[in-house]
Amino acid sequence: MSSNLVEALRLTEITKRFGELTANDAVSFSVNKGEVVALLGENGAGKTTLMNILFGQYTADSGTVSVFGQTMPPGNSRAALDAGIGMVHQHFTLADNLTVQENITLGTRPLFNPRLDRVSARAKIIDLSTRFHLLVAPDARVGNLSVGERQRVEILKALYRDVQILILDEPTAVLTPQETDDLFATLRLAIADGLAIIFISHKLHEVMTIADRVVVLRHGKMTGGVRIENTDKHALATMMMGTEAIPPQVSLANPGASLLELRNLTTPNIGNMPGLKSISLALKSGQIIGLAGVSGNGQASVAAVVGGVHKPDEGQLVLKGRAVQKWSPRDAVNNGIARIPEDRHKTGSIADFDLTENAILERYSTAAFNKGGWLNWRSSRAFANRIIEKYDVRCPSADTPIRLLSGGNMQKLILGRVLETDPQIILANQPVRGLDIGAVNYVHSQLLAARDRGAAVLLISEDLDEIMALSDVIYVISDGRISPGFKRGEMTPAQLGIWMGGQGFDRTVNHAT
Amino acid sequence: MRLEPINNPSLARSLVPPTIALGATIVFASLLAMVAGANPFSVFGLILSGALGSKFAILETLNRATPLIFTGLAAAVAFRAKFWNIGAEAQLYAGALLTVLLGTGLLPWPSIALLPTLAVFAILAGATLLLVPALLKTRYGVDEVVTTLLFNFIFLLFISLLLEGPIKDPMGMGWPKSARVISEARLPRLVDGLRLHWGFSLAIFSAICIWIIQTRSTLGYEMRAVGLNKQAAAFAGIPVNIVLVKTALLSGGLAALAGFSEVSGLKGSLTLDLSPGFGYTGIIVAMLALLHPLGVIVAALFVAGIFVGADSMSRAADVPTYLADIMLATALLFMVLAIMLTRFRVVRD
Numbered sequence: 001m002s003s004n005l006v007e008a009l010r011l012t013e014i015t016k017r018f019g020e021l022t023a024n025d026a027v028s029f030s031v032n033k034g035e036v037v038a039l040l041g042e043n044g045a046g047k048t049t050l051m052n053i054l055f056g057q058y059t060a061d062s063g064t065v066s067v068f069g070q071t072m073p074p075g076n077s078r079a080a081l082d083a084g085i086g087m088v089h090q091h092f093t094l095a096d097n098l099t100v101q102e103n104i105t106l107g108t109r110p111l112f113n114p115r116l117d118r119v120s121a122r123a124k125i126i127d128l129s130t131r132f133h134l135l136v137a138p139d140a141r142v143g144n145l146s147v148g149e150r151q152r153v154e155i156l157k158a159l160y161r162d163v164q165i166l167i168l169d170e171p172t173a174v175l176t177p178q179e180t181d182d183l184f185a186t187l188r189l190a191i192a193d194g195l196a197i198i199f200i201s202h203k204l205h206e207v208m209t210i211a212d213r214v215v216v217l218r219h220g221k222m223t224g225g226v227r228i229e230n231t232d233k234h235a236l237a238t239m240m241m242g243t244e245a246i247p248p249q250v251s252l253a254n255p256g257a258s259l260l261e262l263r264n265l266t267t268p269n270i271g272n273m274p275g276l277k278s279i280s281l282a283l284k285s286g287q288i289i290g291l292a293g294v295s296g297n298g299q300a301s302v303a304a305v306v307g308g309v310h311k312p313d314e315g316q317l318v319l320k321g322r323a324v325q326k327w328s329p330r331d332a333v334n335n336g337i338a339r340i341p342e343d344r345h346k347t348g349s350i351a352d353f354d355l356t357e358n359a360i361l362e363r364y365s366t367a368a369f370n371k372g373g374w375l376n377w378r379s380s381r382a383f384a385n386r387i388i389e390k391y392d393v394r395c396p397s398a399d400t401p402i403r404l405l406s407g408g409n410m411q412k413l414i415l416g417r418v419l420e421t422d423p424q425i426i427l428a429n430q431p432v433r434g435l436d437i438g439a440v441n442y443v444h445s446q447l448l449a450a451r452d453r454g455a456a457v458l459l460i461s462e463d464l465d466e467i468m469a470l471s472d473v474i475y476v477i478s479d480g481r482i483s484p485g486f487k488r489g490e491m492t493p494a495q496l497g498i499w500m501g502g503q504g505f506d507r508t509v510n511h512a513t
Numbered sequence: 514m515r516l517e518p519i520n521n522p523s524l525a526r527s528l529v530p531p532t533i534a535l536g537a538t539i540v541f542a543s544l545l546a547m548v549a550g551a552n553p554f555s556v557f558g559l560i561l562s563g564a565l566g567s568k569f570a571i572l573e574t575l576n577r578a579t580p581l582i583f584t585g586l587a588a589a590v591a592f593r594a595k596f597w598n599i600g601a602e603a604q605l606y607a608g609a610l611l612t613v614l615l616g617t618g619l620l621p622w623p624s625i626a627l628l629p630t631l632a633v634f635a636i637l638a639g640a641t642l643l644l645v646p647a648l649l650k651t652r653y654g655v656d657e658v659v660t661t662l663l664f665n666f667i668f669l670l671f672i673s674l675l676l677e678g679p680i681k682d683p684m685g686m687g688w689p690k691s692a693r694v695i696s697e698a699r700l701p702r703l704v705d706g707l708r709l710h711w712g713f714s715l716a717i718f719s720a721i722c723i724w725i726i727q728t729r730s731t732l733g734y735e736m737r738a739v740g741l742n743k744q745a746a747a748f749a750g751i752p753v754n755i756v757l758v759k760t761a762l763l764s765g766g767l768a769a770l771a772g773f774s775e776v777s778g779l780k781g782s783l784t785l786d787l788s789p790g791f792g793y794t795g796i797i798v799a800m801l802a803l804l805h806p807l808g809v810i811v812a813a814l815f816v817a818g819i820f821v822g823a824d825s826m827s828r829a830a831d832v833p834t835y836l837a838d839i840m841l842a843t844a845l846l847f848m849v850l851a852i853m854l855t856r857f858r859v860v861r862d
Contacts, residue, residue, distance in 0.1 A: 309748060330750035341748060350742040357734070361749040364734055373731050 006033040007069070008196035009054075009085075009165050014063035016049055023049040025220045026063070031165065036187060036197040038211035040204075040240055042436040043407070046220040047200050051167060055087065056080045067165065086158030087167040090174075092150050094157075096143035101125060103142055104157045128159050132189050133182065147294055148179040155186065166190065167198045172206055173462065174295055177497035184210050202240070203465070204233045216240055241437050248445035251452065253472040253488075256285035258321075259456045260306065260337075260425050265315035267301045267480075274480035276301045278315065281475065281482065283425060283456035288447065289485075290471025291460045294500055298480040299460045300342070303429045306458060307339045308332030333362045335425075338418030342429040342460075344407065348414045351403035355395060358402045359384040359417050387416030392442075408439030415446055426450055426457045432466065444470060464493055464500075478502045516857040530851035538844040545839060549832045556830055563825030564818035570825070572709040576779065578810075578817035580605070580788065582716035583771035584795025585802065585809040586723055591764035593727065593804050594736040595743070596650075596757055598643060600661030601768035602792025603668035606783075607642045608635035608769025610672060612776040613680065613691045613783045616698030624697045631698060632715075632773055639769025640762040642668065647761035651754035665792065673785055682782065691783040700778035712774030717810060719767065724806040736760050768792060797845050803852065816841060 010030040016023045023046045031037045041047050052058045054065055059075035066072060067083040094103050105121050125138050134152040136145070142153060151171060158166055168187075172180045187197055187210060201207055207214055208228065216224035216239040224231075224239035260283040267275040273296045281302075283289055293299055304310040305317060308329040316323045319335055332339065339362075341347040349358045360369045360380045369380050384398040391412045395405055402410055411431070418426070428447060432440040447470065451457050461467050467474055474491065476483040476499035483499045498504055519526065543553030564574050584601040591598035611634045620627055646660035675681075676689040684692070700711040727733035735756045738746040747753045775787055798816055802808030823837030 307748070308750070328750065329748055330752075333750055339748075346742070347745050347748045350738055350745050352741050353738070357738075361738070361745070361751075365731060370731055374729055375731060375734055377729075 007031075008033050008067065009198075010066045011050070011054065012064045012066070014050065014053055014060045014065070016046075016053060016058060016060050022220050024053070024060070025222075027217065027220075027222050028063075029215045029222070029225055031196045031198060033164075033194050033196050034191045035212040036191055036199050036210055038207040038214045039198055039200045039217065040202065040207055040214055040236060041217035042202060042240060043434050044219075044436060045217040045240075047217055048169075049220075050217070051087070051169065051198075051200070054080065054167070055085065081161075084162065084164035085167070086161060086163030086165070088151065088154045088158060088169065088171060090169045090171075092154055094142045094150060094153060097141065099139050099141055100136055100145075100153050100156075101138040103153055104138075104160050108161060124160065125156060128156055131193075132156075132159065132186050134159075134186055147174045147296060148176070148182075151175070151183070152186075159190075163195070165196045165198070167200070169200045170202075171199070172201065172203065176294055176500040177464065177493045178501055179497075180206070204236050204240075207236065208233060218242060247441055247469060248448055250448060250470065253287050253451065255287040255472070256454065258282045258284050259319070261316075261318040262302070262305065262312075263316040263318060265305060265312050265317070267305065267310065267313055270300065273300065274298050276305075277480040279477075279480070279482040281458075283458055285424070285454050285456050286451060287472045288451050288457040288459055288470050290467035290474045291458065291477055291482075292464055292467045292474055292496055292500060293462070293477035295462045297478050299429070299462075299477055301480070302458075302477070303342065303427060303460055306332070306337065306425075306427045307341070307429075308337070329362075336421070336423050338421065338423035338426045338455075340411075340414060340418060340426070340428045340431045342433075344410050344414055349402050349410060352401055354401050355388065355393070355398045355405075355413060356381045356384040358413060359387055359398075362417065363421070383420070387413060387420060390420075391416035391446075408435045408442075411435060411439065411443060415443060419446060419450060422453075423450070424455055426455050427460075428457060429460045430462065431459070432461075432463075464496060468493065468496075476500055476504075478505065481505050516853075517860045518857055519855075522855050527855050530854040531848060534847035534851035535844070537847050538840060541843050542836060542840045545836060546832055549836070551830045551832045556826055556832055556836070559826035559829050560819065560822030562822075563829075564822035569707065570821065572704060572707045574814065574818045574821045575713050576709050576817075577821050578813040579710075579713045579716050579778070580771035580775050580791040581794055581798050581813035581817055582720060582810055583774065584768050584791050585798030585813050586716075586720055586795075586806060587764045587768035587771075588796045588799035589802060589804040589806060589809050590723060590727075590736070590767060591760055592740075592799060594740040594757060594760040596647070596760050596764070597658045598646075598661050598761065598764045598768075599658055599796065600643060600646065600664045600668075600792070601764075601771075601795050602788060602790065603661075603665045604639035604642050604765045604768035605772040605775075605788050605792050606668055606672050607638040607765075608772030609776045609783050609787055610675070610772070611635045611638040611769075612698070612773045613694060616694035616777065617692045618695050621695075622697065624699075624701075627697050628700065628777065631777060632770065635769045635773035636766035639765040639767070639772070641765070642769075643761045643765030644758070647758045651757055669785070672783070676783070676785060680783070689785060693781045694777060698777055699781065700774065708779065710774075710778035712778035715770070715774060716813075719770065720806045720810050723763075723767075727806060732756070732759060768795070771795075794841075797841060800845060801848055 008031050012028050014024050014027045027050060039047050049058065053060045056075050056077040056079060064071050072083060073079050101122060104125055122138055129135060134156050136149050136152045142150060171183060175183060191197060199210060211228050213227050214231065214236060215222060216236065218240060262279060262281045264278045264280055265276050266278050269275045276298050291299060291302060305312050308327055308331055311327045317327065360383065364370060364375060369376050381398050387393060388395060388398060393409050393412045395409060426447065432443050447457055459467065459470055472488050473485040475485050476496055478500055479502055483504065546553045546556040563570055565571055584605060587601045588598060612631050615634055616631050620630065646657045646664065649655035649660055650657045676691060680691045682690050682692040703709045703711060703713060735751050738751055739753050739756045743753055771791055776783060780787060794816060798809055798812045801812040819837050819840055823834045826832060827834045
């Protein structure tokens with residue numbers, strides 16, 4: 001594949017500091033034409049900072065970036081684009097109300113050109129999409145496309161601009177296993193065509209599949225740069241984390257009574273996200289139920305109903321055998337539902353509140369922290385300190401604003417806040433997104449411990465590996481519909497992927513468990 | 514260039530920019546004084562002595578600060594919950610209206626019963642007036658900046674209508690003013706023979722109460738949570754809309770106390786020039802105080818000092834009193850910039 005090596009990109013001794021934090025510490029590596037280099041590292045390892053320097057969005061404190069032998073001027077995004085660097089971000093940068101073709105050509109020609117060369121643009125797009133197996137209709141509105149299709153548009157957008165170096169930031173996070181395979185097929189075609197690709201990821205098996213070489217970052221330092229044939233998953237994990245983190249052991253579940261049931265629940269669509277279409281689901285004591293699915297297929301609606309944010313419009317929510325009438329966040333909390341929200345920054349905590357104020361956020365009006373309309377700061381602070389100690393929240397003190405904490409410590413406080421009440425039902429919506437592996441294992445072991453105590457856990461996640469590791473029963477949600485429940489070990493990722501892609505539902509309409 | 518947030522600003526970083534802002538305000542005002550043909554040093558000397566130079570001047574400054582503390586608190590309380598009450602002017606007049614309606618002889622009670630009654634009814638009037646925009650916001654999502662601002666004009670025209678008709682003083686020689694409140698409805702003076710009245714003490718007391726409510730009470734916690742992150746507050750189960758309505762009632766009540774205190778303590782009757790924009794100046798006071806209830810007292814004294822000082826300066830130095838307005842405006846703009854610089858640093862790329 002790379003018989004005559006042409007160096008496309010070289011980073012030399014890149015160092016970037018933010019105050020006392022060294023985000024990149026003398027990082028050097030190169031990418032050749034026709035190869036995929038994986039950039040592997042946990043969250044906060046410095047991958048994003050490095051890419052921002054490459055793109056000229058940050059200026060490195062020292063070190064240089066060169067493209068095809070030319071040293072790039074520091075801090076100049078325009079030059080990076082002109083040199084042929086293209087990036088597909090994790091969060092897409094597409095205009096929903098424009099068509100695929102309009103999105104792809106946006107910005108490539110003068111805005112007020114009287115003679116818009118639509119025909120040749122279209123021909124180029126069709127040519128690219130057949131050559132690289134990026135099937136998408138040029139006239140479709142982006143707002144109507146699936147996540148996988150949108151990613152194809154993003155890649156086409158880069159290819160249309162004749163990029164030489166393509167950077168993909170966690171591209172598989174939003175894809176089903178099948179779509180991931182398709183993406184890898186496209187990437188193989190692209191490198192055969194002479195592109196240089198940087199593939200940013202923290203998933204070891206994907207890196208092993210697609211990369212020719214791996215560069216590993218940990219705490220801003222480069223801890224490894226190896227050819228894929230000279231390494232394996234264990235060695236990479238050790239380079240990434242320092243030590244090999246051992247995921248928590250999962251014992252057999254011992255399911256008991258049904259604590260919370262969704263019965264034929266139907267909710268309206270939210271924007272272009274589908275609502276729920278008559279789904280039924282039962283959460284049983286001592287069992288973790290995993291809800292797998294590509295993001296935006298109705299998970300948010302399930303979480304909103306279970307968490308008390310939305311009242312079910314049609315269908316019932318049955319709590320310990322009784323259909324609920326009144327349903328609000330506070331009702332959910334008072335009925336023993338522990339809620340770990342999807343976005344810990346925006347919904348889970350108040351950034352400028354200190355740890356004490358955040359710890360009592362759900363229960364400030366209860367007798368434990370409140371007497372006749374006045375808060376009891378002493379018991380509140382004691383509660384916060386108990387969480388800090390028991391859940392190992394690393395922080396200066398309970399009076400620190402929570403925005404100063406790392407994501408992992410913030411999540412530990414939220415976890416402690418809800419678990420300290422000995423909840424019977426736990427709603428964990430993407431509980432480990434963006435956390436480093438140590439924190440991931442910690443959160444998972446806490447959820448398993450709660451299960452073993454007899455709690456019913458609903459785990460919603462877009463990460464199939466997480467779902468498969470923890471869940472006793474797996475349901476797949478797709479376009480607001482829900483699959484039958486699959487027992488642990490019953491399905492392979494590929495089989496679940498078929499359901500995630502929407503096939504399989506046709507045979508079992510209105511399935512209820 | 515871009516801004517980078519500072520997580521733990523040092524003491525120097527918290528103090529230096531506001532000090533520079535104050536300095537810059539003085540420099541800018543000096544330039545204006547020079548344009549007006551006066552010596553800046555004498556202008557500032559005159560402002561200072563006009564505001565603080567004598568017992569009379571100091572009491573006059575305290576007097577002027579009294580309504581500003583109330584309207585400043587009204588803005589500070591509402592803005593803390595991100596409820597943008599721009600209508601303190603109307604709420605002030607609502608409080609004043611109730612004071613003259615009930616205080617001109619309708620309730621022939623002794624002071625000890627009458628004054629608290631008037632205060633309570635003034636509070637209710639201001640709160641009710643702000644209840645309408647609050648409900649429009651929570652029920653239908655109508656922007657409260659628009660409704661409260663427009664309410665000012667509507668309500669002032671309504672007061673004007675009343676002053677020309679139903680509550681016009683028959684002994685007023687045709688002037689559009691109400692009858693004077695009875696002597697039992699007058700707030701006693703703090704210092705004999707001078708104009709300073711008990712309204713000032715009530716203002717200080719209110720500020721302390723609001724401070725305690727904000728830091729210790731459930732409502733204060735809820736208001737701060739709603740103001741900082743509505744989404745997280747709602748998710749946690751805080752009844753956001755109810756909190757906003759309660760905030761509005763509190764804010765409207767505080768602004769109305771300014772009207773009660775001005776009528777009962779100072780003017781004795783209601784006219785259309787009862788407030789030279791105290792409701793709007795209260796917003797500046799609240800911003801300068803960074804929405805801190807005790808800071809409102811300091812900011813109100815500062816603003817009142819500039820106004821009172823500028824009045825006497827203008828008589829002596831023949832520089833228009835507009836200088837005071839411009840000084841306040843520049844002080845506010847520089848202060849907003851300074852506050853930003855205490856929380857962000859400018860990074861050159």
